[in-house]
Amino acid sequence: AMTIVGNYSPYEVVVHIAKLFNGKIGRLKKVVLTQNKSIRVEADSNAPINSVFLEADGEMLGTLPAVFGIAVRSIQVLDFR
Secondary structure (H helix, E strand, O other): EEEEEEEHHHHHHHHHHHHHHHHHHHHHHEEEEEEEOOEEEOOOOOOOOOOOOEEEOOEEEOOOOOEEEOOOOOOOOOOOO
């Protein structure tokens, strides 16, 4: 699933932050929830080439454009109950 959040003011972020954690974020007018197998992210056409940096979990991954996908069945979960 992918969550696309529209332009919120700092005040609106503070007011609605709890909805991000309680599962009600999709009820907001400026939020769209989708399900995708992959997504391509590009910089604005006015942005200079290699000017938008891509970072995930504290690691620099490169610059845009980038394609992200779901690795189906790539994690095994063990239940030792």
